[in-house]
Amino acid sequence: MKYQIIIDREAKEDLRIGHPRQVYKVIEKYIDTSKNNYFILILDGASFLKKIHILDGRKPIPELINKIFKEAISINASSIVTAYSSNLRNLKATDEDVKRIHELIESGKLLRINVLDHLIVSISGYYSFADNNLAGLSKDEVWPYKPV
Structure with missing residues (x-):
């Protein structure tokens, strides 16, 4: 089973995601310092990467949540990892970030799609x-990502 990168390119090997460092290595080359993007890594039940999807990070949160789960449902995902690229050097989460990701996690629970992690990423880490x-x-509950 191969995974698809940004819808139209396939990788040459399977990749099992087990740590945020791996998530960062996968999406690092797609980080665009001129704009903010939202990355969705869609995983199967054994934590193998099935697809990476990139969304415009300037969209309203409800619209992003709908798009994230629409994509995950379309390929029968068991879990997802999300990441937000920031063109700022500050990689700390704000209270608003925490609130939004909590909403994402709760939405995932309703759909039975586990949100394993959310990363804030930049070219510096x-x-x-x-x-x-x-x-x-x-x-303690997610690392390494546990097969579902």
Whole structure:
């Protein structure tokens, strides 16, 4: 099974995602410093990457949540990891970030799609919500990502 990158390109090998460092390595080359993007990594039940989808990060949150789960449902995802690219150097989560990701997690629960982590990324690195126990995500429960 191969995974698809940004809808139209396939990778040459399977990739099992087990740590935020891997998530960052996968999306690092797609980080555009001139704009903010939202990345969705769609995983199967064994945490193998099925697809990466990139959305415009300037869209309203409800619209982003709808698009995220529409994409995940369309390929029968078991879980997702999301990331937001910031053109700022500050990789810390704000209270608003935590609130939005908590809403995303709750929406996923209704659809039975686990949100494993959310990362804030830039060219200088990443900040993992699960690593920092934010928005109800806990590294003890997710790292390495557990097969569903």
